[in-house]
Amino acid sequence: xxxxxxxxxxxxxxxxxxxxxxxxxxxxxxxxxxxxxxxxxxxxxxxxxxxxxxxxxxxxxxxxxxxxxxxxxxxxxxxxxxxxxxxxxxxxxxxxxxxxxxx
Amino acid sequence: xxxxxxxxxxxxxxxxxxxxxxxxxxxxxxxxxxxxxxxxxxxxxxxxxxxxxxxxxxxxxxxxxxxxxxxxxxxxxxxxxxxxxxxxxxxxxxxxxxxxxxxxxxxxxxxxxxxxxxxxxxxxxxxxxxxxxxxxxxxxxxxxxxxxxxxxxxxxxxxxxxxxxxxxxxxxxxxxxxxxxxxxxxxxxxxxxxxxxxxxxxxxxxxxxxxxxxxxxxxxxxxxxxxxxxxxxxxxxxxxxxxxxxxxxxxxxxxxxxxxxxxxxxxxxxxxxxxxxxxxxxxxxxxxxxxxxxxxxxxxxxxxxxxxxxxxxxxxxxxxxxxxxxxxxxxxxxxxxxxxxxxxxxxxxxxxxxxxxxxxxxxxxxxxxxxxxxxxxxxxxxxxxxxxxxxxx
Numbered sequence: 471x472x473x474x475x476x477x478x479x480x481x482x483x484x485x486x487x488x489x490x491x492x493x494x495x496x497x498x499x500x501x502x503x504x505x506x507x508x509x510x511x512x513x514x515x516x517x518x519x520x521x522x523x524x525x526x527x528x529x530x531x532x533x534x535x536x537x538x539x540x541x542x543x544x545x546x547x548x549x550x551x552x553x554x555x556x557x558x559x560x561x562x563x564x565x566x567x568x569x570x571x572x573x
Numbered sequence: 574x575x576x577x578x579x580x581x582x583x584x585x586x587x588x589x590x591x592x593x594x595x596x597x598x599x600x601x602x603x604x605x606x607x608x609x610x611x612x613x614x615x616x617x618x619x620x621x622x623x624x625x626x627x628x629x630x631x632x633x634x635x636x637x638x639x640x641x642x643x644x645x646x647x648x649x650x651x652x653x654x655x656x657x658x659x660x661x662x663x664x665x666x667x668x669x670x671x672x673x674x675x676x677x678x679x680x681x682x683x684x685x686x687x688x689x690x691x692x693x694x695x696x697x698x699x700x701x702x703x704x705x706x707x708x709x710x711x712x713x714x715x716x717x718x719x720x721x722x723x724x725x726x727x728x729x730x731x732x733x734x735x736x737x738x739x740x741x742x743x744x745x746x747x748x749x750x751x752x753x754x755x756x757x758x759x760x761x762x763x764x765x766x767x768x769x770x771x772x773x774x775x776x777x778x779x780x781x782x783x784x785x786x787x788x789x790x791x792x793x794x795x796x797x798x799x800x801x802x803x804x805x806x807x808x809x810x811x812x813x814x815x816x817x818x819x820x821x822x823x824x825x826x827x828x829x830x831x832x833x834x835x836x837x838x839x840x841x842x843x844x845x846x847x848x849x850x851x852x853x854x855x856x857x858x859x860x861x862x863x864x865x866x867x868x869x870x871x872x873x874x875x876x877x878x879x880x881x882x883x884x885x886x887x888x889x890x891x892x893x894x895x896x897x898x899x900x901x902x903x904x905x906x907x908x909x910x911x912x913x914x915x916x917x918x919x920x921x922x923x924x925x926x927x928x929x930x931x932x933x934x935x936x937x938x939x940x941x942x943x944x945x946x947x948x949x950x951x952x953x954x955x956x957x958x959x960x961x962x963x964x965x966x
Contacts, residue, residue, distance in 0.1 A: 483789055485793070486793070487792075487793035487794075487796035487797050487800075488797060488800070490790070490793055490794060490797055492672045492733060492771075492797070493670060493671040493672040493673075493733075493782065493783070493794075493798075494783075494784055494786055494790065494794050495671075495672075495771055495780060495781065495782055495784075496780065496781035496784060497771060497778055497779075497780055498779060499779035501781070
């Protein structure tokens, strides 16, 4: 049956029961990147680039790695994975992130 | 060379475990299975096995550790009874849905309450829908043989499911019988090495085990698991055939005893099958055409084989060593009657609960069952769907 390598990318809502992996095992790393979980979010943080000093304190505080960093600078949020927890809003010393309901 | 030895069921299973030499054994003591990890920890201490023995703090932890070890790629087994397995309940489903071929020695014991340490099948029946393969042993020899066959069944590439080998508490686990123990090397060769394709400790293949399944995937996952269970009967027979060719003892999914020309059949599981063979012989001497169908494999249920074995009888009595509290009958009768109905076998049928909490099944009980079956065949109806055997009333 399905005790063979099958990439998680090949499995989707059209996959039949015998096209899944055994026990739904995933035979590759970092597949959470492919899984869009941002839709769980009810509140959305907004990045105010003009106020950002690029201190990067928000990056390690994010529980979901939803703040991408390139060339030592943070970019806008990865809304495919941000759950809207608001921790980054609390952490930012420069009020460069805004979110409804979080001071 | 095989040898004859006087052994209890627990000793026999512990010896099978020593011969298998598993990688990991997490276990927590509970009567009447306690001796199995006790004997096995002696083997560990004496250097007779190189198993990692984990003395966990509960059965919940025992099965959790077994799941972790098996997923890591280690051949893992454990032993328990009664409330111990009830405490594993959540993990039993995790083991089967993650397709981990863990082996368990279940020494059947009544569940509390009232608290009782003796044999009945209510622990195994509580786990009948957990996705584990369940094989019942009649005596010490079968407990040993079934455990030797456990991994070749569970680890078969078409199966990959956990397996519990059941024996009746005290009646089988503590009673000493003369049995045949096979040569260590022959057993090792028969069981073979465990070589999982995917396992967590494989550095070359990052692996996630047990991911969350949303509604869109859950039923497909269950359907796939059911397919694995559908492969089990064929594999059990294949393994039994190989076992017979090497060790000479025959096993099927069921065992029919003096059924060829039987008009009345008894169906049951476990140690009472040995008792019932004696009673069948006794009744046959009196001219009664009775026979026995012993169910060896309860999960998955061999519906076709059971119906075929009963296809020619006038009446069948199913004897359950567990209560279902459904006002209709025990769990075994539910399976047997469904098998008869779906296979279009029509005969009279009655259900009985016997042997709860270690009570003996006596000839007078069996005589009363036979009287009931004759009444049914004469057109009478019984006062209830099922009744208790040997209860004071």
